[in-house]
Amino acid sequence: MAMSRRLLLGSAALLAAPRTLRAQSRKLDILSHRVHQAVLTQGAAGDLTEAWRRARNAEIGWTTFDIGPLQDRLLREASLPQTDYGVGYLLNSRATAQTANLLEPLEDHLRSEPIEALDDIAPGLRAAMVVGGRTIGIPVRHATNGLFCNMALLEERGITAPPTSFEEFLDQCRRVAGRRSDGPPLAGLVMTAALAAYPVIFARAFGGDFITEDYRLLPDHEAMVKAISAIRGLFESGGLPRSYANITNEDQATWLMQGRAAFAILPFARHAQLNRPDQSRFAGRIQAVEFPVSSTAPAGTRMATTVEFWSMSIPRNARDKGLAWSFIQAMSSKSVTLGAARNGNGPVRVSTYADPGFAAENAVAAIEAAALSRARIPFPAFPEANRAEAIFVEEVQSAVLGRKTPAQAVEDTASRVRSLLPA
Amino acid sequence: MRSGRLFIRLGKAVAVALILLWSLAPIALILSSSIKPEREIFAFPPSITFTPTFVHYEALWERWPDFFHALVNSLIVTVLATVLAVAASLCSGYAYSRFRGHWIDSSALFLIAVRLIPPIVCTLPLFPVANALGLQDTHAWLAALYATFFVSLGTFVMRAFIDQIPKELDEAAAVDGAGRLRTLFRVVAPLAAQGMLAVAVFVIVYAWNEFLFAFIFTSTRARTAPLVLAEIVGNFDGVEWGVLFAAASVQLAPVLLFVWVMQKHLVAGLTAGATKG
Known part of the structure; x- marks a missing residue:
């Protein structure tokens, strides 16, 4: 077939058409x-x-x-x-x-x-x-993180309302720890040891912090010592599970829905999922509240969750x-x-x-709206933030597992993380 | 004496049972969890008896339709990579088996060195290259990468097989007027078919499950199933465990079936040349 000019132009137009349309x-x-x-x-x-x-x-x-x-x-x-x-x-x-x-x-x-x-x-x-x-x-x-409570398990121990203070929260964790009425073991609080956000929440309940938004490291050492001591106290009393160091982020929701723990710290957005009958053994019985502040926190301290x-x-x-x-x-x-x-x-x-x-x-x-209005990120972003978090997590774990005192863990965190902060 | 033999047999049986338990328990867990009701999957104490359900498979179909699209991509990439790797391994295995010389011996060292390079070392520098060449997110690029990383192992497997084929057959073919290529494809290849199958099994298992290259070099068009699986795990609104196990079962089934059917050749590939004097 001879290639005419008309045929050539027609073919070119056809080839170009998809591009034009696109x-x-x-x-x-x-x-x-x-x-x-x-x-x-x-x-x-x-x-x-x-x-x-x-x-x-x-x-x-x-x-x-x-x-x-x-x-x-x-x-x-x-x-x-x-x-x-x-x-x-x-x-x-x-x-x-x-x-x-x-x-x-x-x-x-x-x-x-x-x-x-x-x-x-x-x-x-x-x-x-x-x-x-x-x-x-x-x-x-x-x-935004809140405190989730399995009310069915709390009621088994005669607790009728979620805690309103940090001390009451610790007390409830200890009271529910042990065994469920139907036999399986029950932890007070399930909490992953792998993330800094959780000890940071505990520290903020005492008015403390890990790294502030203006990069001040451990602005209140005493508050952080109290926070880590509280976690260690929970671990020693059975309020935290023995497998604390191996708990993953996703385990927290699973444990709460399966009734293996009475409390968990999770994003408020999980509330619907935790109460879905097809997923949770305690559908409709899991409530969310703001994480409570300690009565020993400085006057006027309001919870700034992560x-x-x-x-x-x-x-x-x-x-x-x-x-x-x-x-x-x-x-x-x-x-x-x-x-x-x-x-x-x-x-x-x-x-x-x-x-x-x-x-x-x-x-x-x-x-959630009230919590969000005061919430802050766990720590600000900076190039060495991952290493800083890893050090903090390691020190907290060491203290909780009894390898060093909370005070020593805080001192060691300070000395190891300081050089990682932006100048 | 007789009780001693009985004791040894019993020991062997226990060892085999333990190995089977070690190997099959995760697969059994995945398959059983895919048909358990969601709230039973991580029940404590674990529930042994339950009413099977296929809702997770339905949910996978409805909520993750791209998983099945990704499975098709996995299939395309796996087939392409296998064909490429087997063809290249056959040719290079033949060359290593039949030719000798300084350069060919030295290049064998290079082939081993390629196996020792961690894939991550190559992936990141290749990312801008793939972009510049317009090969990002294409099946061909992924298949070429998979095949490249398996040609070295495939070459040695094929060489071991071809070594067992008498050279006299090559010579007879040459006398009859066949060239090198014709000898390779008409005489050697049919006799080395078991080796080609063994190489294919290795490549198929690797390409079907590979994550790193797929993650770096694909976006939507050539995205493979392991990437979608990773996404299901990483759902920050809560992992849908049932859907995840259903997807894992679907992903696992073809390769499990294939390896089971081809196990004879896999063993042959692993032991090729082992008894060579």
């Missing part, structure tokens, strides 16, 4: 955890991205990973000359100066296309996303930053925040908790 709609690639995708696309409030997709004539490509791999991939993509990913979800503990260099500063975007009622987003979370004077992420999801949160960020090398920002702007609006909360997200806006519909659907909304 060019009509833009694509935003997002790196996130599956939960982030689910709360924006599935659930009681439906697909919350639909309006934005229509308005922008854009499609979304979600790439989801587990937490560690997600952060690794985001930073790796951001270190390339250019990346297709427009939005990446960033965990608060990764918001270091090094990370900030790889992400787009958002000030210009915030000025030109502001986010609706930005001040409504919890101030502590926004502040943690300002690194070196630059905003690198907009908070979108939080997990919170971890996610933010939406834009890699500095992203191809289409305008589209990425418009997504962040839309997903941070009041209405979408409320919708995502109805889909199971931990809302970062204070106003969401005030919504009557949301409060009616969420049994712990009021308690």
